[in-house]
Amino acid sequence: MSEAGPGAEAPPRFDEAFAAQFKTLLAWRRDVRRFRRDALPEGLVETLLDQAELAPSVGYSQPWRWLRVTAPEQRAAVQASFARCNAAALADYEGERARLYAGLKLAGLQEAPEQLAVFCDHGTQQGHGLGRRTMPEMLDYSVVAAITQLWLAARVQGVGLGWVSILEPDAVREALGAPSSWKLIAYLCLGWPQEAQDVPELVRAGWERSRGSLRGW
Amino acid sequence: MSEAGPGAEAPPRFDEAFAAQFKTLLAWRRDVRRFRRDALPEGLVETLLDQAELAPSVGYSQPWRWLRVTAPEQRAAVQASFARCNAAALADYEGERARLYAGLKLAGLQEAPEQLAVFCDHGTQQGHGLGRRTMPEMLDYSVVAAITQLWLAARVQGVGLGWVSILEPDAVREALGAPSSWKLIAYLCLGWPQEAQDVPELVRAGWERSRGSLRGW
Numbered sequence: 001m002s003e004a005g006p007g008a009e010a011p012p013r014f015d016e017a018f019a020a021q022f023k024t025l026l027a028w029r030r031d032v033r034r035f036r037r038d039a040l041p042e043g044l045v046e047t048l049l050d051q052a053e054l055a056p057s058v059g060y061s062q063p064w065r066w067l068r069v070t071a072p073e074q075r076a077a078v079q080a081s082f083a084r085c086n087a088a089a090l091a092d093y094e095g096e097r098a099r100l101y102a103g104l105k106l107a108g109l110q111e112a113p114e115q116l117a118v119f120c121d122h123g124t125q126q127g128h129g130l131g132r133r134t135m136p137e138m139l140d141y142s143v144v145a146a147i148t149q150l151w152l153a154a155r156v157q158g159v160g161l162g163w164v165s166i167l168e169p170d171a172v173r174e175a176l177g178a179p180s181s182w183k184l185i186a187y188l189c190l191g192w193p194q195e196a197q198d199v200p201e202l203v204r205a206g207w208e209r210s211r212g213s214l215r216g217w
Numbered sequence: 218m219s220e221a222g223p224g225a226e227a228p229p230r231f232d233e234a235f236a237a238q239f240k241t242l243l244a245w246r247r248d249v250r251r252f253r254r255d256a257l258p259e260g261l262v263e264t265l266l267d268q269a270e271l272a273p274s275v276g277y278s279q280p281w282r283w284l285r286v287t288a289p290e291q292r293a294a295v296q297a298s299f300a301r302c303n304a305a306a307l308a309d310y311e312g313e314r315a316r317l318y319a320g321l322k323l324a325g326l327q328e329a330p331e332q333l334a335v336f337c338d339h340g341t342q343q344g345h346g347l348g349r350r351t352m353p354e355m356l357d358y359s360v361v362a363a364i365t366q367l368w369l370a371a372r373v374q375g376v377g378l379g380w381v382s383i384l385e386p387d388a389v390r391e392a393l394g395a396p397s398s399w400k401l402i403a404y405l406c407l408g409w410p411q412e413a414q415d416v417p418e419l420v421r422a423g424w425e426r427s428r429g430s431l432r433g434w
Contacts (some may be wrong), residue, residue: 011413012241014373022239022373024229026271026366046432053430054243056368058382060417060425068434089350097345106348127425128314131323133306135382140354141361141402148365149243151273156231156239165275165352185358196228200277208277208344213270215263217285 025155028198032160035108035191040159045114045190048157052150057142059127064146065119067176077175078167078187079109085166104205107164112189117172118147123181143185150188160193245415246368249377252325252408257376262331262407265374269367274359276344281363282336284393294392295384295404296326302383321422324381329406334389335364340398360402367405377410 014022049066057063069075086106093101109115120143132138147163154161169184178184202208231239266283274280286292303323310318326332337360349355364380371378386401395401419425 009415011415012238012245013375014238014242018235018238019373021229021231021235022242022370023268025231025239026268026370028229029271029273031273049430049432051240051243054246055365056246056248056380060419060427062428066430066432068432085351089347092346092350101347126428129309130306130318130419130424131382133309133383134302134385137357138382141358144358144361145365145368148272148362149369151362152366152369153239153243156236158230163273165348165355166350168351198226198228202277202347207347210277211279211343213266213283215266215283215285 025152028196029151029155030160030193030197030200032162032189032193033105033108033201034194035111035113035160035189036194037111037113038192039113040191044157044159045116048150048153048159051153052146055142055146055149057127057145058132058138059130061124061127061139061142063121063124063126063139064143065121065178065182067117067119067178069115069117069176074176075109075115078115078172081167081171081175082107082109082164085168089166100205100207104202104207106166108162108189108191109164112162112191114190116188116190117176117178117184118143118186118188119173119178119182120185121182123179140183140185147186147188154190158192159190162189163187164189242369242372245413246372247377247410247414247417249379249406249410250322250325250418251411252328252330252377252406253411254328254330255409256330257408261374261376262333265367265370265376268370269363272359272363272366274344274362275349275355276347278341278344278356278359280338280341280343280356281360282338282395282399284334284336284395286332286334286393291393292326292332295332295389298384298388298392299324299326299381302385306383317422317424321419321424323383325379325406325408326381329379329408331407333405333407334393334395334401335360335403335405336390336395336399337402338399340396357400357402364403364405371407375409376407379406380404381406
């Protein structure tokens with residue numbers, strides 16, 4: 001980012017055409033579980049992370065830590081954790097709901113060419129604790145904001161992202177050799193999606209419907 | 218959103234001009250604390266919330282709940298909580314750091330014409346628990362994703378947003394009369410910003426510097 005001051009760039013204005021396209025972007029961002037197996041172009045993930053890291057963070061703490069998971073044994077450990085959690089989740093449902101759950105595809109761990117584990121560094125001194133004295137969870141939320149921006153930046157480029165949470169966070173952290181002061185926030189699959197959609201997969205599969213807004217006014 | 222199927226719209230493609238503007242949007246989104254006092258146009262907040270609610274949510278749970286805070290006595294209660302927390306935070310710093318902290322403007326609670334309290338409904342059945350058995354915090358993270366989208370959608374329209382976390386979450390929830398099953402995720406100030414900036418206020422004030430990415434590869 002450039003320093004503001006004399007000669008700094010003029011603030012941007014976003015016109016109606018951009019605003020309409022931005023809304024389209026939000027409507028067509030999906031949690032993707034069906035990926036093509038071909039690799040993303042060299043350097044694209046870094047470009048997307050540069051945009052993710054423009055996210056707001058409490059006290060400017062920038063607590064996001066990204067691990068790129070490429071080793072087959074590490075990917076296998078993540079898949080094993082998913083399999084355990086998914087079986088346990090299925091066992092919690094009954095009847096029609098269990099049948100529906102069993103039919104869902106909930107992760108692209110086998111196919112996604114890029115996989116990122118995203119952590120929050122609870123040991124960071126960056127930010128000097130500002131803004132998280134009474135709401136310490138703000139540090140984790142800062143990482144979620146960065147992931148949300150990554151998601152949108154990916155969709156701009158036609159790249160799909162899926163957030164896998166059916167995992168044992170500590171087991172995944174240990175399998176990836178991350179420090180114990182890092183909290184797993186997300187495990188992300190990225191790649192070219194098999195299809196583009198403006199309706200969430202869980203809606204198409206009959207798991208859940210959209211509901212009206214519950215605003216307090 | 219439209220149903221996909223025969224006759225559905227073609228998936229959008231985002232061109233390089235849009236991608237460049239999107240990156241500019243991320244670079245010029247700020248945590249705003251200096252607002253003009255004039256009201257936002259009628260209906261604009263609702264339009265922004267419609268875009269926020271396109272956010273990803275675990276199991277399509279859509280757990281975000283928005284309260285628009287307009288009553289003077291409610292705003293006063295929030296300001297009082299901020300004043301208590303801010304004084305306690307200042308007392309935790311020493312020397313130069315305390316001097317710096319005392320000089321920061323950390324909220325626009327007195328001036329911002331629109332103020333929203335954002336909660337996560339921990340009692341919701343929506344989503345049938347999918348994806349949050351081992352990571353229950355996913356429900357809160359879904360609300361943070363919606364807030365991040367709200368922030369960007371606001372900036373597209375030139376509207377500034379500031380996230381206030383120097384608050385007692387339970388005291389604020391009670392002052393606003395929200396159910397005890399709702400967790401306060403954020404208190405947001407919205408309005409026209411006094412200035413546009415591409416450098417965070419905490420950097421300009423000398424509180425914290427940007428740091429290089431800490432990527433694990």
